[in-house]
Amino acid sequence: xxxxxxxxxxxxxxxxxxxxxxxxxxxxxxxxxxxxxxxxxxxxxxxxxxxxxxxxxxxxxxxxxxxxxxxxxxxxxxxxxxxxxxxxxxxxxxxxxxxxxxxxxxxxxxxxxxxxxxxxxxxxxxxxxxxxxxxxxxxxxxxxxxxxxxxxxxxxxxxxxxxxxxxxxxxxxxxxxxxxxxxxxxxxxxxxxxxxxxxxxxxxxxxxxxxxxxxxxxxxxxxxxxxxxxxxxxxxxxxxxxxxxxxxxxxxxxxxxxxxxxxxxxxxxxxxxxxxxx
Amino acid sequence: xxxxxxxxxxxxxxxxxxxxxxxxxxxxxxxxxxxxxxxxxxxxxxxxxxxxxxxxxxxxxxxxxxxxxxxxxxxxxxxxxxxxxxxxxxxxxxxxxxxxxxxxxxxxxxxxxxxxxxxxxxxxxxxxxxxxxxxxxxxxxxxxxxxxxxxxxxxxxxxxxxxxxxxxxxxxxxxxxxxxxxxxxxxxxxxxxxxxxxxxxxxxxxxxxxxxxxxxxxxxxxxx
Numbered sequence: 140x141x142x143x144x145x146x147x148x149x150x151x152x153x154x155x156x157x158x159x160x161x162x163x164x165x166x167x168x169x170x171x172x173x174x175x176x177x178x179x180x181x182x183x184x185x186x187x188x189x190x191x192x193x194x195x196x197x198x199x200x201x202x203x204x205x206x207x208x209x210x211x212x213x214x215x216x217x218x219x220x221x222x223x224x225x226x227x228x229x230x231x232x233x234x235x236x237x238x239x240x241x242x243x244x245x246x247x248x249x250x251x252x253x254x255x256x257x258x259x260x261x262x263x264x265x266x267x268x269x270x271x272x273x274x275x276x277x278x279x280x281x282x283x284x285x286x287x288x289x290x291x292x293x294x295x296x297x298x299x300x301x302x303x304x305x306x307x308x309x310x311x312x313x314x315x316x317x318x319x320x321x322x323x324x325x326x327x328x329x330x331x332x333x334x335x336x337x338x339x340x341x342x343x344x345x346x347x348x349x350x351x352x353x354x355x356x357x358x359x360x361x362x363x364x365x366x367x368x369x370x371x372x373x374x375x376x377x378x379x380x381x382x383x384x385x386x387x388x389x390x391x392x393x394x395x396x397x398x399x400x401x402x403x404x405x406x407x408x409x410x411x412x413x414x415x416x417x
Numbered sequence: 418x419x420x421x422x423x424x425x426x427x428x429x430x431x432x433x434x435x436x437x438x439x440x441x442x443x444x445x446x447x448x449x450x451x452x453x454x455x456x457x458x459x460x461x462x463x464x465x466x467x468x469x470x471x472x473x474x475x476x477x478x479x480x481x482x483x484x485x486x487x488x489x490x491x492x493x494x495x496x497x498x499x500x501x502x503x504x505x506x507x508x509x510x511x512x513x514x515x516x517x518x519x520x521x522x523x524x525x526x527x528x529x530x531x532x533x534x535x536x537x538x539x540x541x542x543x544x545x546x547x548x549x550x551x552x553x554x555x556x557x558x559x560x561x562x563x564x565x566x567x568x569x570x571x572x573x574x575x576x577x578x579x580x581x582x583x584x585x586x587x588x589x590x591x592x593x594x595x596x597x598x599x600x601x602x603x604x605x606x607x608x609x610x611x612x613x614x615x616x617x618x619x620x621x622x623x624x625x626x627x628x629x630x631x632x633x634x635x636x637x638x639x640x641x
Contacts, residue, residue, distance in 0.1 A: 312491070312493070312495055313495070313497065315471045315491075316491075316495050316497075317509075318469075318470065318471050319469050319470075319471060319487070319488070319489040320508055320509045320550075320554075321509060322508070322509045326509050330497065330500070330508060330509070331497065334497070334499040334500075335499075337499075409499075410534075411498055411499045411500075411534050411535075411536070412498070
C-alpha cells in the first residue's frame with residue numbers, strides 16, 4: 140500500500156510555470172510613439188548645426204527657425220502673410236469641396252449624371268494639376284482668382300473621387316430596406332445616402348486639404364505679392380535661408396494642423412464605427 | 418368568412434436571380450400565421466420579394482391584393498450602423514412615434530438599450546431590434562425571410578417564443594419563409610410549400626398531428 144502510494148506520488152508530474160509565449164504582434168502602441176522619429180531627426184539636425192558640420196547657408200539650425208519666426212511675428216510680417224495664405228487655401232478648398240460633393244452626388248445618384256460627369260472627371264484626372272496652370276493664367280489672369288481656381292481644382296479631385304466611390308459602395312440591402320420602410324427620397328438621402336457617404340467624403344477632404352496646401356505653395360510663387368510663398372520667394376532672392384526655413388516650418392504646421400482637425404472631426408462624426416485604428 | 422388579408426392569383430415571375438414562380442395562388446386570412454417552406458431555388462424568396470415590392474429586377478404577371486401596411490424582416494437584421502437602436506426603430510416615422518418605439522423595444526426585451534449602437538448588440542438582439550422596427554409600424558402583413566436562419570439554436574428558440582407571443586398580441590397576418598420544418602410546425606397555423614415555382618402543399622397545423630405532419634412534409638421535400 141505504502142509502496143504503492145509512494146510510487147503514485149513519484150509518478151505525479153512536476154508542475155512548472157508555463158513558458159511565456161513571445162507575442163507575434165507588435166504590442167500595444169504608445170500614445171505619443173509617433174513623435175519618436177521626428178524628435179530623433181530634430182536631434183540629429185541640432186547636433187550637426189551646433190557642431191558646425193552644417194553650414195547655416197545650406198540649412199540653418201532648428202532654433203533659428205524659432206528665433207527668426209519670433210522676429211517675423213514681432214514685425215507682423217508672418218501673421219499677415221499667414222492670414223493671406225490661409226484665406227487662399229480655405230476659399231479654394233471650400234469652392235473645390237462644394238463642387239466635388241455636388242458633382243459626386245449628381246453622378247453617383249443618377250445614371251445620366253454618372254454617364255455625363257464621371258467619364259469627364261476620370262479623363263481630367265490624368266492631367267497633372269501643375270500642367271493646367273498656364274491655361275488657368277490664360278483664363279483667370281495672374282491675380283487672386285487664378286490662385287483660388289488652381290487650389291479649388293486641386294482640392295476638387297480627391298473630394299469628388301472619394302465621395303463618389305463611397306456613394307457607389309452604399310449597400311443595396313439598405314436601399315431595399317428603405318423601400319420596405321416606405322422612405323421618401325429626402326428621408327432616403329438623409330438617413331442612408333449621406334451617412335453612408337460621409338466616411339468617404341471625410342477621407343477625400345483630408346486628401347483635398349493636402350492637395351490645397353500643395354497647390355498653394357506653387358501658385359504663391361507665381362507673381363504673388365503676399366502670402367507665405369511670397370515671403371519665401373522674397374527671402375530666396377536675398378539668400379535669407381532662415382526666413383525660407385520659417386516658411387517651410389509654417390507649411391508643415393499648417394498641413395499637419397489641418398489634417399489633425401479633419402481627423403478630429405472624423406472621430407466626432409463617425410462614433411458609430413468600430414475600427415482597428417480607433 | 419371575412420375578406421383575406423392577402424390574395425394572390427396566378428403570380429408568375431421569370432428572369433429573376435432567386436428562382437421563378439410559375440403561377441401561385443394563395444390567400445392569407447387576417448391574423449393568420451403562414452409558414453412558407455421549400456427547398457432552395459423553389460421560389461420562396463421570389464414570392465416574398467414580390468409581396469414586399471422589392472423585386473424590381475424580376476419580370477412577371479399576376480394579381481396581388483395586399484394590405485396597405487406591410488413590414489419586412491430580413492435574414493440579416495439590416496440595422497443602419499450609423500443610427501442608434503431607437504433611431505433604427507423609428508426610421509422613416511414621424512417624431513411622435515418615439516413613444517411607441519420605446520414601447521416596442523420593451524416588448525422585444527430591449528428596454529434600456531435605446532441609445533446603443535447596433536454593433537454593440539448580439540446577433541439575436543439585433544434581430545429583435547428589427548422585430549421592433551417592424552412592430553412599431555403596426556403592419557397588417559408581416560413578411561419574414563428566414564429571419565432566424567443566422568442565429569444559434571438557443572437564440573432561435575427564444576426568438577420563436579417571442580414571435581409567437583407578439584403575433585398573438587398584435588395579430589398581423591404573417592408569411593414566414595423558412596427551410597426549417599420544425600420551425601414551421603412550431604410557429605405557424607398553416608404551412609404552404611413551394612416546389613418549382615408552384616404551390617405543392619397547403620396544410621393546417623394541429624398540435625396533435627405534428628409528428629405525422631412532419632413526416633408528410635419531409636416526404637414532400639423529398640428527404641423523408
